[in-house]
Amino acid sequence: MIANGGDELQKNMQKLYDNQQLLYKKLDDASKKIEVLSISGKKRDMINDPIVLDTKRLNPVANYGIGFTPYFIPLSLWVGALILFFIVDIYDRNGYKDISNASIVIGKLASLSILGIFQSIVSGFVLIEALKLPVNNLFYYYAINALMSVVFVFIIGFFVMLLGMAGKFLAVVLLMLQLTSSGGVFPMELEPKFFNVLNPYFPMTYGTQALREAISGSNYTLIINDLLILAGFGILFMLLSILLSEKVGDTNKIDEKLSL
Incomplete structure (x- = not known):
């Protein structure tokens, strides 16, 4: 019974490793495609920071x-x-x-x-x-x-x-x-x-x-x-x-x- 459980755990661990490798490969392919598309710096900034806050002070007071x-x-x-x-x-x-x-x-x-x-x-x-x-x-x-x-x-x-x-x-x-x-x-x-x-x-x-x-x-x-x-x-x-x-x-x- 214990031996069967150990074999099943080993198989699942192998599946997890294979899926990680597949994910790594997919992300690598996506990264290469982005480089091929030559996304500009502005677009990259937009993707990284989609919301830009414009701070404007109303009636500022200079000091205490x-x-x-x-x-x-x-x-x-x-x-x-x-x-x-x-x-x-x-x-x-x-x-x-x-x-x-x-x-x-x-x-x-x-x-x-x-x-x-x-x-x-x-x-x-x-x-x-x-x-x-x-x-x-x-x-x-x-x-x-x-x-x-x-x-x-x-x-x-x-x-x-x-x-x-x-x-x-x-x-x-x-x-x-x-x-x-x-x-x-x-x-x-x-x-x-x-x-x-x-x-x-x-x-x-x-x-x-x-x-x-x-x-x-x-x-x-x-x-x-x-x-x-x-x-x-x-x-x-x-x-x-x-x-x-x-x-x-x-x-x-x-x-x-x-x-x-």
Whole structure:
């Protein structure tokens, strides 16, 4: 029984060897026929690599610093707007005895907005001229910076009007939340769910997105959409400041407690 199995195995091994020799001969014949046909180098490349990928970069960013610029500009403008409220006291009524709280607050917010626009122009100019920041669209670049600065002034001014010194602290907290939820460092898909929930409700989200397109992109429809949303934030907080200003006394009660 074992001897018969050994003989059969030997026969099968011989068949396998014969088939290998036949395959070798066929491949050799095919190789010689290809040489006779004189296939050109281009045809051989096409056979070897039938698919050729044409790589084209869309909106390339030259380096890490340029990629972070749309993130740091809103940060600097928010801090700049906050510093303005440490300089100007919006509760000071000296010389405004017959003027309503709403007129005083709006007048001072308008004055601070002008200063905010000025600082946005200066900082934007320094980035371009001193640090050689390449910008695809200068008009939108300066327009976004100016609008963001005004919106930040109105938002911070609203909380300072209502809460005084506590409002300035709240502005710092809002800045921290925006830095983590604006999508300036990592795509929002990589952020925790908490920050994804906050993302649509902060102005810095739209400022960062618009600046990214103005500096390195070309989606002007997205820029206009972001500008409209930023303007909406500004109008909302301006109206809230007008509506609630008459309910705020000459000095804030929280500031009075903090000064004790």
